[in-house]
Amino acid sequence: MDERKRDSIVTYLQRRMAEFGITQEAIAASIAEDQRGLNSVRYRDAFGNGWDGQGAAPQWVVTATSAGQSLEHFAVPRAAEVPASRHAGVNWREDPFAGSRLATIKPEYRQSS
Template identity: 50%
Template sequence: MDERKRDSMIAYLRHRMEEFGIKPDDLAAALASESLPQKNGRYRNATGDSWDGNGEMPQWLKQAISAGQSIEHFELSEKPAPAPAPQPKKQVDWSNDPFAGSRLARPDSR
């Protein structure tokens, strides 16, 4: 919505609020008392779009799947998956290094 349309809408809403005797505090209290409904869904993307799995698949999910992403990537679980445990670094056995002691083994050799 461009700025001019937004300003026009605000002016209209203020006029209607005055007409019905609604004060900004009344509006704020009403909005605060309403709880926003949670989007129930089986799949959700990073921007918050969701799909419950019923009906036609939404465009954002079709595009992601056609780009190679799996549908399981977007599936919501009951509880978050635990973070994978860090893997220890693999130890390298340098005892059989054929270049040990040569100029090739030294990092400053040119």
């Protein structure tokens, strides 16, 4: 995105925030609250429905478990359980091929210079 377009978008957003009385602190608090909500979800289905495991189970959980699906099938992995990325060695800022198959070439296939 070029600088002029970015500045235009920022100006537009600042004007709309002022129009509705939204502060930067309110946005930061809202984002933090959303993150806390996302982190508290213990079970999620393919449609994005979530449940924190507290209280009565929502209908999608009842339906799935009644059909024989295990509740653990819907478990959301915690940060410690998430496997390391297979692209961990890729420098995403400097590599022009980052994110493509070319960034995943194994060192033994690279030609030495």
